[in-house]
């Protein structure tokens with residue numbers, strides 16, 4: 070008999086996982102290796118040391134170690150805000166009149182307001198261990214920058230944040246929080262870097278992109294003594310740290326004798342999705358279970374659904390190593406969509422490989438539909454979701470409505486990655502009927518896709 074399911078299930082501190090899970094260890098084929106653009110050959114771990122902390126570079130390149138111990142100091146901070154609750158969306162189920170059971174893993178219950186803290190704490194810890202003075206980073210919506218500002222303040226590290234200009238202007242309070250924790254925040258493109266100056270010279274009104282902010286942050290890291298660059302998504306190491314989301318979710322569901330038929334997550338660079346699905350994908354890869362895994366991305370920045378699976382730069386300035394991933398081209402400039410954290414041209418190489426191999430599905434949704442789902446959810450479940458997270462809500466609602474039609478009582482799990490209390494410009498635009506949808510045409514996508522580099526002997 071199924072157990073009574075509470076609205077919110079919290080694991081105890083003792084039950085919190087003590088190890089991260091590395092999905093690559095169970096993949097039949099590894100994601101393609103990253104390429105050093107200087108040599109056109111696969112990068113060695115040492116090639117990454119000028120950019121990343123050494124321990125993180127090792128995690129990045131390690132496709133075989135299945136579990137990594139979470140350092141005690143990291144666990145101690147995790148315990149301040151984790152385990153995060155597994156919630157049952159009873160009110161939403163009722164309103165949709167669906168036989169489906171809808172669960173969500175809520176990661177917004179910490180000051181930073183999102184899942185990003187899970188990797189920020191880990192990355193700041195390794196930077197401190199290496200004796201660095203500080204780190205640099207980019208932030209899109211501001212959640213990652215906020216999370217990292219908290220983590221750096223905890224470990225006593227300097228932090229320079231390049232914040233995508235459109236978000237910087239839309240969300241001044243995000244900047245204020247980062248500064249409260251001691252970070253220095255700059256609107257990107259800025260005139261502090263070669264990369265920023267070049268972009269501004271071509272287009273003084275450029276509203277920025279994650280790709281451009283990454284170029285600036287990397288440039289600052291490699292030209293400043295005692296600094297390294299850290300990234301809040303896309304990378305294998307970030308998915309590793311985020312696996313705590315899925316590990317907790319699976320454990321909590323086991324306590325309820327539940328298992329998801331469908332796992333849904335929003336996809337920006339892929340970190341929350343990669344983390345949420347990790348142990349469920351493990352079951353799929355090892356033939357134990359066969360849940361459907363669904364990525365939801367914005368129609369304005371559709372890397373999975375309309376991108377190509379090719380090697381590309383991770384940044385607009387083309388100074389990072391190249392990764393094989395679904396990409397719209399590193400010079401793609403998404404429209405000023407309100408889900409700042411999903412406006413990235415590429416996708417995690419791990420998720421890209423899984424998608425290419427048919428282990429995952431993806432669909433793209435327009436932002437007005439996403440906000441409709443966000444408002445419906447907020448009214449029923451009393452959490453104001455981040456616009457990014459609301460993509461997953463929309464995906465889960467669509468799946469639940471399909472169940473209503475088919476009469477199937479499927480179990481749906483989605484990732485509610487964060488709260489939207491700093492996204493009121495977006496909610497105001499939606500509430501006042503000023504929000505519109507921009508879906509790029511093929512012609513609009515063509516220039517950046519055509520500019521994807523050819524690499525002799527690897528891709529045309």
Ligand SMILES: Cc1ncc(COP(=O)(O)O)c(C=O)c1O
Pocket residue numbers: 182183184209210211212213301302303335336337338339340341342409410411455457458486487488
């Ligand atoms: C709340 C929230 N959810 C999701 C994302 C998307 O990032 P990722 O795909 O790495 O999880 C972001 C990125 O900024 C975010 O802030």
